[in-house]
Structures are given as C-alpha cells and as structure tokens.
Amino acid sequence: MRVEFDEPKCVAAGQCVMVAPDVFDQRDEDGVAIVLDAEPGPELHDEVREAAAVCPAAAIRLVEP
Template sequence: MKVVADTQKCIGSGMCVLHMPEVFDQRDDDGVVVLLTENPGPELHNDVRESAIACPASAIHIVEP
C-alpha cells in the first residue's frame, strides 16, 4: 500500500490525524496534512483506508499494488 496526500485538496479538518497519528500529521500554520509515511505496515492498512474514507475533502488516496 502507498498513501498519497493531496495538500492542494486538504481543508485541514484533521480527521486523518485523529484516525492515524502514526501516518498523518498537520502543519502548524494552516492545518494541512503532512504524510509521515507513504508505506505503512500491513497492520495499519485497514485503519489507513478508514482515514481516507473519513477525509471530507477526499485528499487522501490509497494506491494498492
């Protein structure tokens, strides 16, 4: 799994960080998503998918092999 975060679409809601702080963070100045890891371990895949679904701006995309 590869995670892609579109900073242009992000509205800074923080839903991704609430779901997966191991994978996502937010910039201090504007709250835009910061991707901490593009390739989370298999044990995180389901939670990362839920984070992508929870994003109100659809700024998080999952690329499956």
C-alpha cells in the first residue's frame, strides 16, 4: 500500500490523524496533514483505508496492488 497525499486539497480537519495517528500528523501552525509513513505496514492498512474514507477533502489516495 502506498499513501498519496494531495496537500493543497487538505482542509486541516485532522480526521486522518485521529483515525491513523501512526501514519498521519498535522503541522502545528496550520493543521495541514503530514504523511509520516507513505508505505505503512499491513497491520495499519485498515485504519489507513478508514482515514482515506473519512477525509473531508478527498485528499488521501491509496495505491494498492
């Protein structure tokens, strides 16, 4: 699984961080998301899929084989 993040679309809601804190964080100053782990391990896949699904800006895209 590879995480693609379209940063200009991010609205700083932080939904991804709350669902998948090992894979996403937010910048302190403006809350825009940061991808901590662009190729998360299988144990994180469920929560990363959940994070992509709840993103209110459709800014997270997952490339899965």
